[in-house]
Amino acid sequence: MPTLSIAMIAHNEEANVARSLASAAWADEVIFVDCGSTDGTALAARDFKIKYFARPNSQAVYVNKQFSIDQASGDWVFILDADEEISPALRGELKRFIAEPGGAAAATLPRKNFYFGRWLRHGGKYPDTQLRLFARGRARFLPLPVHERLQVDGPVAALAEPLLHYPYSTPADMAKKRAFYSEILCRSYALKGRSRLFILLRPFTRFLSAYFFKLGFLDGAEGFKTAVMDFSNVLASALLYRRRPPQA
Numbered sequence: 001m002p003t004l005s006i007a008m009i010a011h012n013e014e015a016n017v018a019r020s021l022a023s024a025a026w027a028d029e030v031i032f033v034d035c036g037s038t039d040g041t042a043l044a045a046r047d048f049k050i051k052y053f054a055r056p057n058s059q060a061v062y063v064n065k066q067f068s069i070d071q072a073s074g075d076w077v078f079i080l081d082a083d084e085e086i087s088p089a090l091r092g093e094l095k096r097f098i099a100e101p102g103g104a105a106a107a108t109l110p111r112k113n114f115y116f117g118r119w120l121r122h123g124g125k126y127p128d129t130q131l132r133l134f135a136r137g138r139a140r141f142l143p144l145p146v147h148e149r150l151q152v153d154g155p156v157a158a159l160a161e162p163l164l165h166y167p168y169s170t171p172a173d174m175a176k177k178r179a180f181y182s183e184i185l186c187r188s189y190a191l192k193g194r195s196r197l198f199i200l201l202r203p204f205t206r207f208l209s210a211y212f213f214k215l216g217f218l219d220g221a222e223g224f225k226t227a228v229m230d231f232s233n234v235l236a237s238a239l240l241y242r243r244r245p246p247q248a
Helices: 017-024 041-045 061-070 088-099 171-192 196-213 216-243
Strands: 004-010 029-035 051-055 076-079 106-109 111-115 130-135 139-141 150-152 156-158 163-165
Touching: 004 017, 004 061, 004 088, 017 029, 017 041, 029 041, 029 061, 041 051, 051 061, 061 076, 061 139, 088 130, 111 216, 130 139, 130 150, 171 216, 196 216
Parallel strands: 004 029, 004 076, 029 051, 106 156, 111 163
Antiparallel strands: 076 130, 106 130, 139 150
């Protein structure tokens, strides 16, 4: 039977890490990389059977994610974020897939996002397709400053069961992640040579796309609040860029 490694990095995820690691405990090994946490993340993680590593935090998220998968010894690797959870149904599908991958080197899967007490179905929050599972040695992260992405050597299949995602647990968590993504999105604008007009309009086009064109309004009040939150996050990056255009 092929073996599976689950790779995770975490930075100040004390509120989420136990749920995430508990959902991964069935894997043949769990690689856990603490990235400079200053809360109880590392202590909470040590309650589980993991291969523990500690590294400095980096805004280039792909660096530590690549490190985590480089430590894996399983035949297959699954990347799990500290604010995500593998459901029993997804666990069963993962086991069946790696037993009979049908020639695929990797697989995508949908992701469900939990915002403001509701699982969203629209606004670009579902199916929110993710590439997380791959045969060890058949995928590596591209060096992108935001929305890190795997490059796969071989065919990619598609799983049906969703990964569960809890992106914001508290108002303080929202503020922390807004600051983080504002900075890296600002860097992305510089690297891509985005015009100031594009950056100025981006918060508004993001809102219109998510709430109207991608039917976010069908998720009710939670869909509206999510669209406004995304608008605020992108606006923060635009204001940051205007004050201090970063060096590419």
